[in-house]
Amino acid sequence: MRYFMVVARFGSIRRASEELRIAASAIDRQILNGEAALGVPLFERLPSGLRLTPAGECLLAEGRNWTRGMERVRQQIADLQGLRRGHVTVAMISALACGPMPRLFRALRQSHPGITIRANILDNRDIAAAITAGKADYGLMLDPPMMRDLVVVGSSPVSLGFVTLPGHPLAARQGARISQCANYALVMPEAPLALRHELDVLLAGLDMPISVAASADNIQMLRSLVAEGLGAGILSSLDVMEEVRAGTLCFTPITDRRLSPMMLALVTNRTRPASFAGRLVMGEMTRCFFERT
Template sequence: MPALSRFLRYFMAVGQHGSIRRAADELGISPSAVDRQLLNAEADLGAPLFERLPSGLRLTAAGEVMMAAGRRWQKDLGEVRDQIADLQGLRRGHVQIAIIAALAKGPVPAMIAAIQTRYPGISIGISVLDNDAVRAAIASGEADMGILLDPHSYRDLVVRAFVEVVLGVALPPGHALAARAEVRFSACADSPLIVPAHPLVVSEQLAVLEGATGLSPLRAATCDDSQMIASLVMQGAGLGILTSIDVVTEVAQGRLAFARLSDPILRPLTLALCTASVRTPSHAAAMALGEIEAGFAHLGYGGG
């Protein structure tokens, strides 16, 4: 290591232990070598870094400043080492991903697990948030990337990959409409419905649908969690107004059916993988991003 890093290691060890001898034991060198480094630094700085007391050494005001600088140096050196390791192909680092609750099961967890298998040196943090909170986490830098619905109105995000999803009705497999790929809202408006509430994005689409058709569904329950709506449908409490991503696992397992709502007023929703427009992803984030981008077109959320 450079001479500066040697001095800071010696200095910080003494500052932590309050003793040259104990610091030397930890470093595996002679006390005289540590003492010489401190004396040389104090001579160069023109200020003492420690008070020499009968009970040991205590940092002076100048020493406190140097200790803070040493901690910053340690952090910066760690980041530099991670970047160099990335360049050398060691692929280390941490990636924070924010997703909406509907993605907490099914293909997206499988994609994240595949990243960990391919890049074992990369640790991944996952935040499950509502749609607006995912956007905020990406924009603020709390998340390196995120997956959310309908991000195109946000100028602080860059869409890296996207797939369309549709609004529809989740039904028990034995329901009269279960064999149909698509239905009109009028076909199910007289049935008890589990209605999505804010902050679910589908609640806004349902309001548009009700306004355009003039129909007011029979509300068996109102819920702000898509997984609870799916569970209530499986329990026979009513039909659920959801997107194709909300029930992809249950439909694949035969526990629910899903029929797309074909009313012309409705438009497909966009499920998008996004990063912040003002930041360049780290090496680790870029590798994870590439893996998710590659798998995004195969998510199979089209419904129907």
């Protein structure tokens, strides 16, 4: 299986031989033995290299599941031996790429140097699929969908609001309605950002024109445009928590009653047993985002 997966990755027995430091003839013999045992070809032999057949695609998917399963077994054995080692993959929205999450990872690294963490920054709509497919152990996302194997570990509301420079008129308000933005230039989020859907609900009931100075489908770009003074941005409280904390930007919640708060949720796959490392990371994320002191 290991030889097969490397050949599938490179599409070449010669390159797989170099990667594995195993004779090409030995790798080719194992592939031929596998095809004979299964009764189907796993690769198409082309002048440009090897290409997976439909049967090969099925075996590659199973091989990836096998690899993940073996990693879980190793982690469980390490737990039993008290080694307290492991690897955890966390998928998250880009708004969490700075601030509490990096600080949380640093603290975990200091307290448990045997644990490694991989952060995958994904579009919100892709995180649930990554969790159910086993590509990530945990996910931090907005408004998770109802899926059979997806379970919500913790959740908390996230506000939508105006993001401005400190001297902007909206910055002095405790809250503002969407109709009160008509006199100001706006920096607008675009799809596929999750908050665009919430914003469309508000704009659909607005009977006055708005002035759009700029728009973007990237949170960092929206923050930068607001910081450059192009206008008042519309973002979530998560998107600017570090800037608000530093005093470089201000956040004014939108108070329209039609607006339903988004939910930040920590999700995982209900069918996958949690390792020691996974339980530890999950607990720290729960305390960071969902426990009120």
